Amino acid sequence: MTDAMQTAGDTEIFDRVESQVRSYSRSFPRLFTKARNAKIHGADGTEYIDFLAGCSSLNYGHNDPDMKSALIDHITSDGLTQGLDLFTNAKRDFLAAYENIILRPRNMNYRMQFTGPTGANAVEAAMKLARKVTGRQFIVSFTNGYHGVSLGALAATGNSGHRGAAGVTLSGIHRAAYDGYFGPDVDTAEMLDTQLSDPGSGIDAPAAIIVEAVQGEGGLKAASADWLRKVQAIARKHGALLIIDDIQAGCGRTGTFFSFEEIGLDPDIITHAKSISGMGLPMAAILIRPEHDIWKPAEHNGTFRGNNHAFVTARVALEKFWKNDRFEKAVKEKGDHLASRLEKIAQNHGLSARGRGMMRGVNAGSGERAEAICKECFKHDLIIETSGPHDEIVKVLCPLTIEKEVLDAGLDVMENAFATVFGQSHLAAAE
């Protein structure tokens, strides 16, 4: 025990020394000490089911034993930890695995750029590169899109809470409406094409269109395959690059490695972060079609673009989960099960479920109610959060590797919490 140790479970130091900006610890004010797959342990011994999973950065669960083992081997043998962008065996082996397991079987031809290890940095790099390739300034992003909070990425992000903290005028973005934004009868892709085809629209010819196949922070809205294909065609037609921001929806979250695989997209740039390292270690990258890889050396850089620990665990993740289709099939089955249980919860209360794969949620109708449900869940040892513009979606982002019975146990808690909160509000309404 170090001399900095305090009474188990004491969180008083956070109030004193950590900034007020912290957020999740407000919803789950416990001290957590251990975690394995879909379970997190509190200092008091309580075992929580984790339906948050590091906001989808823990798709393979907490502390996968094979990743742990490989990482410990790497550390033990004095493998490089921080390698800048030097060639290392850890990076080489990751690249080789990525090429063999991901790219080649999908007939994808891309180069990978390791950016600073945050999703925002991957987005910044993608936006810069698209502007460099096309010589254009504006990028089309969508309503309720989330792409990070550094200044360039923030301009593309829709959330007003984040945007309001910019402090300077956000620029370089034209905002378009996501699939279904104006209801099922309005084809928002066609609207975008209309605007881009009109030299008087005030929507300048864009450097890129950046889009999430499923909007995570935006409220688990899944775009239709048809709409995404149209968006790609629009990008091509107007000389813009297509950037798929796969940070949250990628790495198996929707059931395939990329969120757009079954849709048949062919993006110019793809962003990776969150679960790409496999174990939740900071890592981010962008995939670039070779003809667009026109960077000058170091033109976009970053000290931590060579997190070798992450390369080690990222390689293991590919080798363990993606060398054959077993994991993919399992995720799809689990996703279907999740869908049907959420659908039932939704129907119980006249609500709607949404999402794709294992990226799903239930619209609780209001942020207050969704918050109440999450609180109720936490009382019963389930960690679950909201998303959406009004924080109105109760969102399930559990590890893809969650055991069936743990998933069901968590969903049981969730189902009861909906019942409790809706029961209470019925009572409240009846009074």
Added chain:
Amino acid sequence: MTDAMQTAGDTEIFDRVESQVRSYSRSFPRLFTKARNAKIHGADGTEYIDFLAGCSSLNYGHNDPDMKSALIDHITSDGLTQGLDLFTNAKRDFLAAYENIILRPRNMNYRMQFTGPTGANAVEAAMKLARKVTGRQFIVSFTNGYHGVSLGALAATGNSGHRGAAGVTLSGIHRAAYDGYFGPDVDTAEMLDTQLSDPGSGIDAPAAIIVEAVQGEGGLKAASADWLRKVQAIARKHGALLIIDDIQAGCGRTGTFFSFEEIGLDPDIITHAKSISGMGLPMAAILIRPEHDIWKPAEHNGTFRGNNHAFVTARVALEKFWKNDRFEKAVKEKGDHLASRLEKIAQNHGLSARGRGMMRGVNAGSGERAEAICKECFKHDLIIETSGPHDEIVKVLCPLTIEKEVLDAGLDVMENAFATVFGQSHLAAAE
């Protein structure tokens, strides 16, 4: 051996699959496999002395055994890896250590915000917060300053190579001249005060002044104590926050934990990244004076702001190196030694040495010559890089923990390389 493995030392995959943006691997085109303190091993068995040290992100050397051990313990016991901004014991113990070992003995009262684990993100957070606190838009940054390449930080960065990749108009920055920029007789701090005191200067009342006490990327220029104190006074006088960007110069690099300790500054915000995790793991944070900690929850966020592996090693670094003044004294001695040897190298060739602590270099007079020297060093198994606006500074950023004899061995290589290159250029000139 994993099935992704290839022939030892083969780097062909990087050409095929990694983006052209890579830079350091161009200067040091070897495959590296292991590292310990100031030594890195190539796949072919060659042992290199590391005077680059992850661009100062490895102040405590590669793979410190105590950090390794603590990290392996943490991993073995299923400690949290990715914790978002949840309370975890790893974070708590780091905060406690930071409070006890760093803040209290220095009578410093700050709150810490864990930003996305890159220096750029820490800078973005600092700039946003300063704008939020003051309601002002412009931030003063300095010639040759380096603060990162995401869009907000990039506006503050001086390097034209990075700026040229922005793709949109960089804004929100007024540029001032760093200490000594116009020669020893021009007081650039006074110039800044003149401009800020003049309502017609076109330099708007700034939200903040962001400054590095020693400019790393800018060419190892160390500002004088007097100048830095004036800059702080100017910030106060004009209602601006003082942001010390301590990402490269902090964590002991200049001989004290903070780069400004002996100067007696009292910054409003301090940025940490690079060596804060101790072992080179991605981690970044800003220190905020409590009265400025006015963030709303999650107003600035980021998935990887809770890299618990980094919290573990960061705690060990504090406990191992900063609980008493032994390390500090050793660094100062080593820094003096480094200074005198660089001074001698410089004198040999009519050049000048510069820098502070263990952040020093020699101005080789031109980028071409500095590059030739670094190449010559690498031939003799020394990894060393350039910095400065023309890449004209041969820069020593070795681990602070480097063994005296390894330091001298590296400096011997460097001395010979200068002699070789200057000899060649004398000959070339004599022809």
Added chain:
Amino acid sequence: MTDAMQTAGDTEIFDRVESQVRSYSRSFPRLFTKARNAKIHGADGTEYIDFLAGCSSLNYGHNDPDMKSALIDHITSDGLTQGLDLFTNAKRDFLAAYENIILRPRNMNYRMQFTGPTGANAVEAAMKLARKVTGRQFIVSFTNGYHGVSLGALAATGNSGHRGAAGVTLSGIHRAAYDGYFGPDVDTAEMLDTQLSDPGSGIDAPAAIIVEAVQGEGGLKAASADWLRKVQAIARKHGALLIIDDIQAGCGRTGTFFSFEEIGLDPDIITHAKSISGMGLPMAAILIRPEHDIWKPAEHNGTFRGNNHAFVTARVALEKFWKNDRFEKAVKEKGDHLASRLEKIAQNHGLSARGRGMMRGVNAGSGERAEAICKECFKHDLIIETSGPHDEIVKVLCPLTIEKEVLDAGLDVMENAFATVFGQSHLAAAE
């Protein structure tokens, strides 16, 4: 004859000394020497009918005799010419006339700011003031809107030809779709409300909504009364100011003094330029609801904001044309006549007519065809131009004071030109 005079009709000097930026003189490459009401005379004696009317800055025709007479009296008596923003009798009398003839009878309570005498400057002032009043940065402007080409106004303008010349990133605008932009079945006002009501839309709470009741440069699209009323309600609902840009559509062009009078709008700011001086002299102003008149003295200024010649003719225009409803009635009748004749031309060729009042045009289907028609008209001594995003609209902006027979003569030329061009294209198509 001055010694600068040259052979009548010689235009060679323009090629040599005037910038290539000139535009109208390319369509009408004649030297013009005199003009009266709807007729312009060439140096060679040709008399042209003017359906361009200074782009609606000559609503009362060229050289109205009463304005001329009053202006000559003012000049003869050494009345002030340039008065900065000093109190002058010319300005006073104009303000008094404006108050008595325009504001009071309409129960309108506004203050008038004389900006630099260009429409762009009026728009810049309006945008600045809206931002100052609300503390917000973004302004909503519409597809195909035209608001000028100085940098602030240009951001609000839709035309890509103008936007492309900005040279820096245009910012501070969210673009919304004008009435009917996506066809008759899509309620674009409702779409805007949806976006502004959604905190995740990425469309920030705006400082203002700036809109033209009829888009002049955008192609003579007239918004419906219902849509404009909705837009006003949306502005109110979301705390934004409503700016009606009445520069082209105001001063009687649509049949009433303001373009929105019969619609019952109550804008926060209204812009005036073009025909406000009556005689085509440079003058611009904005009307501000008194509660928004929070400018500090000189906060927005401009040397020529006191063009006293323009005040003289502007006063005469009000007194001559707006003291009773005779002129208004005449304009409406003429507008109806114009509408029915354009409708007929359109029907002849399967085209559509559009516009409101005396701001009308025919969609020729393509820019090439519209240009050919205008050329054919010019061969028959009619000056007429195109507008619209593809320059596809043949636009009638003749003086409101045009004599019925001159109007019909011009329309006869236009009708024949359509027939000629469509005849030719039928032939071309038939070949």
Added chain:
Amino acid sequence: MTDAMQTAGDTEIFDRVESQVRSYSRSFPRLFTKARNAKIHGADGTEYIDFLAGCSSLNYGHNDPDMKSALIDHITSDGLTQGLDLFTNAKRDFLAAYENIILRPRNMNYRMQFTGPTGANAVEAAMKLARKVTGRQFIVSFTNGYHGVSLGALAATGNSGHRGAAGVTLSGIHRAAYDGYFGPDVDTAEMLDTQLSDPGSGIDAPAAIIVEAVQGEGGLKAASADWLRKVQAIARKHGALLIIDDIQAGCGRTGTFFSFEEIGLDPDIITHAKSISGMGLPMAAILIRPEHDIWKPAEHNGTFRGNNHAFVTARVALEKFWKNDRFEKAVKEKGDHLASRLEKIAQNHGLSARGRGMMRGVNAGSGERAEAICKECFKHDLIIETSGPHDEIVKVLCPLTIEKEVLDAGLDVMENAFATVFGQSHLAAAE
């Protein structure tokens, strides 16, 4: 008398109907009715000497009889008033006179673009064109420079009062220090060269350097010939265009037609406004070296770019004052006289005089004192204003055509006002 007329001298309507933004009418709260050369008449019969001269837009005085006469002839004969950018005889004759009288004798080869008739618009056009020619975004402007208040020009303007009203982030400008800004011993041109020669300075390679030879609003600071020549050389060296903003200092104000004639500059773009029309009518233009005249037709436009009344009076001004060197000599003599009298006033009170030609002032030491002096002058029927960053300069901008005795009468008033105010402040200090 029109029915809008009111009691002579009544200014109540301005309070009620004119915006609070008005400024000069606060210093000179009288109703003015007539003006001739350097005299303005109040409605109450008082005759004021005018040392403000429309902020240098009335260099040839109020209502020059020859301009009046030519203008009345033009109006009487139905010459075009508003001509967009059509060819007209008035424009042709102005261009011919400008070519023959101004350009050819000075061996200058330029094309003229008529922009919207405000100085701000000329500056916006110049900045756009420089960005278009170079493909660069940033423009260097100077401390205390004034270039207008539309958004693009405002970024270049130094005055914080104006800048503060922008409402969005001003961008696209790097600010450099004007001649003498840091005292006589600091060569600010060399400083700029240092920064532009340093790829790490953060001052990007600029599209243009925009500079006033004498800063009017900035406080009548005259740059030295040597400094201006250096600035031109720096622009050339770094591939930037040199824009001389001659709006206030041009048209004879400094003694020659252009402010830089005797200095031997060769600008790429020159801006004209204020006195270019001769009589104070709104008119603005830029001169462009032919190789830079790469505008596409209408790429920068504006309804009032064809103010034919202004072309008429502008031509008369050239023919009357600039066909030989009589006027120029007279202005220089008057300027010398003015200089010696201001010098004497300054010496009386330990102050300093400054400026060049007939663009001169006395630094009263503080804005309060300068305001008191101007007030005292106005009590004695002299209209005179302040300038400078603190409004501390009492500024003489009388017509260049002012009669010697009127000039002396005005200076007598000024001399007494200084004595009165300084006497009062001596007394105040002595108490």
